[in-house]
Amino acid sequence: MSQKKELRIGIAGLGVVGGGLLKLLEGPSPRVGGGRLKVVAVSARNRSRKRDVDISAYEWFDDPVDLAAKQDIDVLVELIGGSDGPAKKAVEIALKRGAHVVTANKALLAMHGEELAALSEETGGRILFEAAVGGGMPIVKAVKESLAGSLVYALSGILNGTCNYLLSEMETSGRKYEDVLADAQRLGYAEADPTMDVGGFDAAHKICILAAIAFRARPDFAHVGIEGVEAITLDDIRLAGKLGYRIKLVAKAERIGEAVSLHVRPALLAFDHPLASIMGSLNAALVDADPVGRLTFIGRGAGAGPTASAVAADLMDLLEGRGGPAFGAPLGELAPAARAQPEERGRFYMRLIVNDRPGVIAAVSDCLAKEKISIESFLQMPAAPDAPTVPIVLTTQPCARVALDAAAKRIESLEAVAAPPRIMPIEETDAHPHFWN
Ligand SMILES: NC(=O)c1ccc[n+]([C@@H]2O[C@H](COP(=O)([O-])OP(=O)(O)OC[C@H]3O[C@@H](n4cnc5c(N)ncnc54)[C@H](OP(=O)(O)O)[C@@H]3O)[C@@H](O)[C@H]2O)c1
Known part of the structure; x- marks a missing residue:
């Protein structure tokens, strides 16, 4: 060109x-x-x-x-x-x-x-x-061009401003999801039909595109695991906060061996995690690549000005004769798809709604022990007067997700447990371990 x-x-x-x-x-x-x-x-x-x-x-x-x-x-x-x-x-x-x-x-x-x-x-x-991806936040070109000299191991981000706004508002105002969403719709921050945003689909589109570029693979939307923010309760936000975490909708693509795992889902981030401080409608992305190290991008993910700025930058590239293959390399050089379902390991958060009676915690601990899962922290809030149930939350030591799912099945069948356990991953603050420097 x-x-x-x-x-x-x-x-x-x-x-x-x-x-x-x-x-x-x-x-x-x-x-x-x-x-x-x-x-x-x-x-x-x-x-x-x-x-x-x-x-x-x-x-x-x-x-x-x-x-x-x-x-x-x-x-x-x-x-x-x-x-x-x-x-x-x-x-x-x-x-x-x-x-x-x-x-x-x-x-x-x-x-x-x-x-x-x-x-x-x-x-x-x-x-x-x-x-x-990311509206005015220049992440596509950064991954496509500026990081072409590094191998990307993990890419995670807050890529949907509407969800981040809703979660931030719930935390700061103490209002529940439905009320905050209704307000956001009235103010024009959320669509009348918010499914694309709150269901995680918009963020999934974006991580799918970024993963294709970062991992040199063909875009493969069908393999993105997608979970939205609709089921997050004020209790989750408060209890996670007491344990030192903030809940965010995290879109993540990670190299695991020769495969890539792709997810959008709510996750707990320790307060010192680089994405934990991204509040309101801002977007952010964290890239761990070798040998460049960790990079953080923060910016306005939507709005007329920021988005137009990104469109205009692409037009400038075309004007100046720049602009290579769509996903950074010719299709023939891209792997068939960035797909993977590798076994997941890590620390997790589990929230339970239980009937407040003696022995419940021991029974829950027993179910976890049977799957060889160690508890890292446990928190029970005082029951509200006359409330028949009470939320309790725990975090685990590193364990396999399949083992935790098996324990959750056992826990769900306990008589004192009033609702299926809610599980969310904890995103580690440290950079991806495969580092050169
Ligand atoms: N809004 C943001 O901040 C933002 C940020 C990043 C990316 N994006 C993306 O940018 C794109 C546009 O978003 P937007 O927010 O600007 O949307 P929008 O405000 O809803 O505007 C859509 C435009 O498309 C026109 N249109 C709709 N159906 C059409 C049809 N069948 N034939 C011709 N024109 C048609 C509409 O015409 P009328 O004006 O006549 O109704 C309107 O001008 C989307 O892909 C969105 O995901 C948006």
């Missing part, structure tokens, strides 16, 4: 990010590109919708696929969203004719990244997506 005099840009999607991008590119003195990033055409669902930006100077397309097919457009910027439908069709049409694509669409990349990368290799049209 060579440097261009200018790039002719078509933007499909003029919502939060598309509107932000127009504002960034088309101000009285453009802040990026020195006037060489030229928006020529736009598309959205509703032409007559009132928008914060003036779009009268651009050619309008009702259908983003027609915009993508427009021959004199060098780059399609896809900011519609969704893994299929018009976003996918438009991206395919643009790549098929050799045009470049810049997108913020993590769902599309996680589900169809491999076929889009193949199309890109076939025609020479590049596909760049810095904004798809």
Whole structure:
């Protein structure tokens, strides 16, 4: 790819990010590109919708696929969203004719990244997506380019601002999940249908993309273990806090032998863990790589300005003739998939709801002992007046997850136990052990 005099840009999607991008590119003195990033055409669902930006100077397309097919457009910027439908069709049409694509669409990349990368290799049209992971936090390019000289062992992050906001609010305000979510929806911090965020799917799309780049493997969304934040209670947050931990929705990809494990799930982080202090809607990522060591990225994972900034940076790369293969290496050099179900070992948190009667703790300890699991700490809160049940929590010494699951089955069958045990992993604070330095 060579440097261009200018790039002719078509933007499909003029919502939060598309509107932000127009504002960034088309101000009285453009802040990026020195006037060489030229928006020529736009598309959205509703032409007559009132928008914060003036779009009268651009050619309008009702259908983003027609915009993508427009021959004199060098780059399609896809900011519609969704893994299929018009976003996918438009991206395919643009790549098929050799045009470049810049997108913020993590769902599309996680589900169809491999076929889009193949199309890109076939025609020479590049596909760049810095904004798809971490919004304004520059993690995609960092892993793809700046860390190309190191071997990544583990990559973990807080990649969904909505979930982090909800958990932070629960902790600081002492209100329960449903109330905090309802407020977040009213204030526009959470979608009317919050499933993609609170169910862990959005973070799963992002870790799937990052893992593909970091571990040089084809994106493989089907193998991400996904658990959301819906079942986290105020008791969990309070009790974990008393034990010295904060609960976060952690997306993690980790090299285990020749395989890679991929998870999104709530986890306990000791207060001195680098991700534990990330509060509110911020995003963060922690990369352990050899020999570079541990790196921490923190930034705004969403919002018009930060996300538009990442999109504009990709456009600058195309303008300057940069921008390599979608996932950092040609598909032929990528391993078939970043999949693994290695046996998991570590320390865990278990929360139980029990009928408050003598002998319960001894019975629970006995179930754990039968699976050779040692308890690290145990905490019982005083029962509320007239409450028939009481929460108790414990943390384990390092053990195999399968053994803990077996113990949990035994515990669940105890007469005094009122609900299935809730298990969450404890993320260790120390860097991944495979370190050179
Ligand atoms: N919002 C963020 O902070 C953020 C951060 C990182 C990544 N992203 C990603 O960026 C993308 C866009 O997100 P957003 O928040 O900007 O979404 P949004 O505010 O909902 O905007 C979506 C835009 O797409 C248009 N659109 C929807 N369906 C269409 C169709 N069938 N044909 C043509 N246009 C259509 C809408 O048109 P109308 O305006 O006419 O309704 C709207 O302009 C998504 O992939 C999202 O995951 C967003």
